[in-house]
Structure formats: C-alpha cells, structure tokens
Amino acid sequence: MNTASRYAIFATLISDGQKISDGALAIEDDRIRFAGSRDDWLTQSDADQFPEHPVPLGSILIPGLIDLHNHGALGADFANPEHGQVSDALDYLHRAGTTTLLASLVTAEPAEMLRAAEILAEFAEAGKIAGIHAEGPFLSEARCGAQDPRFLRDPDPEFIDELISASRGQLRTMTYAPERPGSEELIEQLVALGVVPSLGHTNASAQVTATSLQFAREQLQNAGVDGFTEKPTVTHLFNGMPSLHHREPGPVAACLEEAARGNAYLELIADDVHLSPETVRLVFNLIGGHRVVLVSDSMSATGLSDGQYTLGPAKVTVSDGQARLADGSLAGGTATLLEVLRCTVSAGIALTRAVESATSIPASLIGLADEVGSLHYGFCADVVVLDAQLELHQVIRNGQVL
Template identity: 55%
Template structure:
C-alpha cells in the first residue's frame, strides 16, 4: 500500500486560539495504537483540547505542562485510535431518510451516524421529482449551514434507465442544465458531489457546469462503454483542475460494480476504465464493502489493483441502518429489510444497512490491511471534498474527530470536535 504523502500542518494563527471551544468539548488524553494517513503508530497518545487535536505521537514527546487539565480516558488494553470516519454516500439511518425531506428525521439520522463513528458525512439524495429534489436540497442545506453534515450528494436524476437500480425510473431524465442550476442554487453552495451517467445526451455540458460550481462529478448508474467512461472521467478531472479545486481534487465513481454492467473480457464496460484510471490516481472509486453489495474477494482485488489511496469506502446506508428488519422508505420507494439486506419489491438491492465502521471492519475481514481500510474511510474521502486540512487525519491542529475501537474493531468511543458522543466507561 502507498500511504498518502506527508501533508503540511495547518497554520496555527492567533485567530484560531481566540475562537470559543465547541460546546461540550473537553481536554482529553487517549493512548493506544494510532492508525492515520496509512500509517500505524504503536504506543502512542493523542491529546485533545479546545475541540482540536493538540498532539499525536509518543508519550515521551508530549509536554503536558503546556496542556494543563488533560483528562486521561481509560481505554481497554489493545485499543486502536482512528480519525473520525467520513462517508460520502449515505441516505440515512436510525429511521431517518435524507431524501424524505423531513428535517427532524434527517437530524435523527445524522445524530445516529455521528455516534456510530461517522463524524463527517455527505447526506445523499436519490432521483425524485423536481419539487422533491429542491425540497431535499433546502432541508439538507440547513444541516450543512449548522455544520452537522459536510454537504450534499445527489444520486441522480441524470442516470441511465437501463442501470437505475433502486432509483425511481419515473423521475430519471437526460441532463437538464436549467434544472441543475436550480438544484445547485437550492443547495446554497453545499452540493458537493453528483452521480451522473456519461452516455446521456448533454452529459459533457453537465459535467462542465458541475466543475465550474465546485461540485465533484461522480460517474455511476451507467450503461456506458469503456471508451465513453474514460473520456468523461478524464474530462471531469481536467475541468476540476481548471476550476482551481486543487491537486487533491478528482472525480469519483459511485459504488463501483453496482449500477453498471459487469466486467466482461469482450465487453469491458465502465468497470475496466474505472479501474485503470483509479490505478493511475486520476479518479477514486467508491466501494460498498458491506458483504452484501460486493464479495470480499472483489473488495480485496480492488485494493490490490488500485491502492487504498484511490478507494473510498462508503455505506449507501438508508433509514434501516441501526434498526431491526422491517419496512422502510428510500425517497419515494418502499424498501423491505430482511436479514439486514434492503431490497425493493422486485428484489433489487436498495441501499445498505451497515455503518461505515461496519464496512471498515468487513474490509479488514476481506484481507485488506487495517491501515489501508482506515485510510479509505478517512483521509481519502476528506481530500475528495477538500476537507483534508480540517478532518480525516489525526494531526495537530485538525478538528478533534476520534474513533476508538477494540481488538475486533468494535466501537469503544467516539469524539466529534472534542465532544464525547459515545464514551461508554472510558473515563478515569
């Protein structure tokens, strides 16, 4: 695995020092093995104060006199400390459905996801009517304005009817620039990614408009051939750079393998092009590594082929996440969950029910190194949305988003902006 290159430490200015600490944040010291930026640090400590990370490294290197009042948390032996996880593709949880347009339900979903270890997320919409899409954008815009979510992901409506998956085919449409402009405006600057099918008429102009407005194009739900796929992703990468999004910015692929034709040796389709471009580092591919959407051998193969730095682990979670089997909603669609697998009435998979920590654990179970799996759920997605100097790593100056797991990668503790969300008995 090739870890991400060393990144410059954020500049610590007097202005930051005078800002008030987040409500409920404290000063804490955590000790254990640290996994961050593709590296493992044994016998390390993490110091948190004022809602930010103050120190990461060997205990001997920490000058506690400069950080008075640190409360050492009593973590189980063998604990591992991770950055807060980042999910770029999730539709809800704990009964809350982001596409449903209910602010109260969306807040409940966000609270659950934060406590589960996903401290940063994009709230995902699905294909729906114009009015419902605009209402969804406006609802989620409020959560983004409050800092509860990092932005919005729109999965559609400019998708292939042949590969619509759980997207409602009644509302699929060819790229419509006036409608796209309305959606971007309704999101108030918080639309961060949009899934699109590159073979549709007008897709090239749509990708250009997305890039010009700071939205990352994410190819998916497509029936395109390999050439069309490669051309669109290459153009999207060039447009993002021309728009001044920075060297870390690049297009993504929405849940690789799902919502597209399978790889065939005489008809390689989009999968071949996506893998080739990901291996070259020009795109990042999403994987729903929940044990349902992808076989574990497929997950391991992709990590081996393209490297963890070019993979984004996602959940595609829906309202049933964190709840028992039963009947739920995904936007306008009714979904039945049995054995933790969500399906439409015709048997089509309809999102996931795993948390991102579950996905990381199952990725490790597939044979991927723990540091690699964590990288693909933290620093890689942070860079995709331009948040790498705020979240995604355990480095001095970044927001204190921390997840502690035990030897089985089960959750022990979650911290967001220095505030303990799910601390169990981890205190002295």
C-alpha cells in the same frame, strides 16, 4: 458528555496509513493539540495540564469516519427529510463513528429533490453534515437500480442551477451517467460550481466511460480551486453498472484502469452484501488503497430491524439486513461505515489502508483535507475509539465524547 476542555488519551494511533503503537492524543476544546508517541507527548511542557481520559487496554484510535454516500438511518430518509427524523439519524450516525458525511438524495420529482436539498442545507450550515450528494436524476434507465426510472432524464443546466440555489451552495458531489446527451456540459457546469462529478448508474461502453473520466479530470485540474479534488469519483463501483465481460469490458474495466492511472477514485460498498470480500480485496490490490473510498450507501433501515422502508419514492423491503426492491434489486445498504471498515479488514486489507479509505481520502475529495480525516495537530477532534477487535468503544466529535 465529557465537558473537560483538555484531556489526553493513550492508545495505538492509526492515521494517514501510519500506526503508532504507544501513542498519545491530546485534545483541547474542539481541536487536536498533539498526536504522536507517548514519550514525545510527556516531554511537552504542559502535558501535566491534560488529565488522562481512560480507555480500555489495547484500544485503537482512528480519525472520525467520513461517508460520502449516505441516504439515511434510524427511519430517516434523506430524500424525504423531516427535521426531527434527520436530527435523530445524524445523532445515531455520529455515535456510530461516522462523524462527517454527505447526505445523499435519490432521483425523484424535481420539486421533491429541491425540497429535500433546502432542508438538508440547514443541517449543513449547522455543521451536522458536510454537504449534499445528488444521486441522479441524470442516470441510465438500464442501470437505475433503486432510482425511479420515471424521473430519470438528460442533463438539464436549469435544474442544476435550481438545485445549487436550493442547497444554498451545499451540493458537493453528483452522480451522472456519461452516455446521457449533454454529460460533458454537465461536468463543466458542476466543476464551475464547485461540485465533484461522480460517474455511476451507467450502461456506457468502456471507451465512453474512460473518455468521460479523463474529461472530468481535465476540468477539475483546470478549475484550480484551492483544496478542491483534481479527480472525479465513481459511484459504488460494480453496483449500478454491467458486469465486466471479456469481450464487453464496459464501465467496470474503464473505471479500474482510470483509477490505476490516477484519474479517478472508486467508491466501494464493502459490506459483504453489495460486494464479495474477494472483489474488495481485488480492487485494493489492483489499484492501491489511495484510490479507494469506502462508503456505506446506508438507507433509512440502518440501525433498525427488518421491515418495510422507503428510499425516496421507492418502497424497500429489508430482510436479513438486505434492502431490496420488489424486483430483487439492492436498494442501498444497512451497514454503518464502521461495519464496512470491519468487513474490509476481514477481506484481507490492512487496517491502516482501510482506515485511509474511510477518513483522509474522502476528506480530500470534498475539500476538507486540512480539517478532518486525520489525527494531526490543529485538526478537528473527531476520533473513534475501537477495541482490539475493532468493536466500537467511544466516539469523540468536535472534542466532545458522545
């Protein structure tokens, strides 16, 4: 581990849609002291007090990746968290380039969800994760995917209060199906508690979907919380919802249109399993990268070989890197967010756009736009060092080389 309190790295910088080919990044303790051109850095009066941290020729520096939808890794299932396993999983994910993440729950018995939230809250308070994402239990049975249908139900204000209490205020986002009775009241309650509504696992019509996203945006705008997003998100677009049909456009069409109008952000699991490269390219080109959030949806098998795993109460088989239930339904991903980023670039998306969708854009959605997700003065020194082929060379988190 690098224990130097000051050092500088010279490489190509990519951040916030910009690229500096002959760049310099200076780090002091856990903060970025300078990010810009090498020539500008060398004119700084104290530049000689920052020893060079060597990286291979042709290296690329990007902000630490931010994953808003992550169920675990390295054998740890965040829906059934055990302290030691979660610690190991987070260490693995941080070293794989995901320096900031939300730990995602799945639908389960209420007591199990509350227990998981209590444990994960400890990791949030320790700065290991940025909070919790609840995927359920207010989802559609028809589009439940790997969510256990036995525990799906209509929105319950009392359970939300219990979940907020169990998570000690660390719940950041929640997936909901808009066709469920009480979904508007749920949105109002979530926003009032500082939780971002995320539409997904839904069988709703295009009209119901659009109306719900518009209502959620109005509630978020009216909340007026400093640093809080003013737009809802959509949980893994295309997955957990009916396919777009020319006579029954359904939620996919509505989500695309609302995102294009600036009313929502769309999660994409761009791992070449959940979505084809052509679909990923289509979404970026239709609505622009500023409304796309790349996520991994990774589960406990991430970082391990094929075999038998769990996702909450569900039993999952991983074969050829694909996680599926017994009925063949996809049950989360096994790729890291860096691998998702590489797949996105391979699909034809410019690296600068893809990086934004995995860094500054998700940071803005969970109120961290002034802290992480960008290479800027004063920001947390979370950096991923890549080679020219986008292979991982090194990860820096809070200024420390992992």
